Amino acid sequence: MTGPGNTGRRAVIIGGSMAGLFAGNILHRMGWQVDLYERVGDSLSARGAGIAAHPQSLPLLAAAGIRDDRSIGVPVIGRAAYGLDGEAIERFSYPQQLTSWSRVYSLLKQAFPAARYHAGRELVEVTQSAHEVTARFADGAAVEGDLLIGADGIRSTVRRIFAPDIVPRYSGYVAWRGLVDEADIPEGHRQELFQWFGFCFPRNGELVGYPIPGADEAVAVGTRRYNFLWYRRASEHQELRDLLTDERGRLHEGSIPPPLIRRTHLDRLRDDARALLPPQFADVVHQTSQLLFQPIYDVRSEQLVFGRVALIGDAAFVARPHVGIGVLKAGEDAQALAQAVSANEGVMAGLGRYQDERLPLGQSAVSFAQRLGAFLENGDEHPACTPEAGVTHGDIIRKTARADYAASLD
């Protein structure tokens, strides 16, 4: 490895979240001069409270300068699906560490040189010549680089400039989410919930729940939290708009701050929890002090490289959370890009290689996640509820355990 800044190559990264920090850390350690620009002025808030660590996660973190950290998450022994009476109807062994978005983000942020992380800087324009690329910011400043990386998320400005036709497509459902302190989970349910990555399939929906580290990232028994996602259908033009409208009648485009979600929606969710969910999950929903929801979208790019500009992470592709690979894919995109542009063949040839490698994988991940969520989108009863379909809960939860999105289309 060469020392930071001594290859003479300059990377400008837009977006200081997962993908941007992975790319920044890896390129910095490969000797690039890296500057990272993030629109948000403060520390970022969690984009997904809980995330699964995959076998590939630790080598990726190591490449980003984070040493093997065995306390990264909370271990579970496998996956389990529960019926309405609360009894397990399927189980299989799948040991895994579950961690929190904020834990991974803070490790990546600490590893990146603070002087090169420019918070409160919003990209508005990109221009390029044969030799360099220029980024312009809302404050009027401009910077140049040999490479510009668009790591600016689902509503990427970089993607809008170069591929305006690629826009997020609403899936037809939202994920209601919440976190509960371990101490607030009724004792009778605690051991089961904290040992298994759990699923249940209420009518026209799916709930996924698992333990994650506590608020201060503690992983000791008694200090952890329980994280859940409850996917529920919401038609785009009626129900979603209604969910996004606050008590004063104001419609919030894209997402609504949790404290502004109308009481009537929260009450309905809690009532439905009692009617539709196994008792342990209904309790979790009722113990959650701050319920929130996120509409679920797909983003499927047809091109990742535009001259000296490359897209990575959610700016490139958004696969629905059923596959649980958003952060892993952000890290793998970043590593593949850093390796390709650092090879002897030069930046431009490396960018071509990056696109050839990552475009089919990203498209495959989006398609796989769409298939896992198709029953939510179409509003059908889950195939598992119709025995003649020959699909069991076990089949479904086994598929969600696959992090190998390269081979996920079989």
Ligand SMILES: Cc1cc2nc3c(=O)[nH]c(=O)nc-3n(C[C@H](O)[C@H](O)[C@H](O)COP(=O)(O)OP(=O)(O)OC[C@H]3O[C@@H](n4cnc5c(N)ncnc54)[C@H](O)[C@@H]3O)c2cc1C
């Ligand atoms: C409900 C839900 C559950 C999820 N669960 C999981 C899970 O279990 N496992 C998992 O791996 N992933 C999960 N994800 C996905 C995961 O959160 C994302 O894939 C990941 O955060 C993507 O990181 P990113 O850096 O590409 O984008 P983001 O985290 O969105 O970051 C983009 C950054 O770019 C900045 N930015 C945007 N525009 C500009 C601009 N013009 N100038 C400067 N900066 C800009 C933004 O402020 C932001 O900080 C989940 C997502 C959702 C919605």
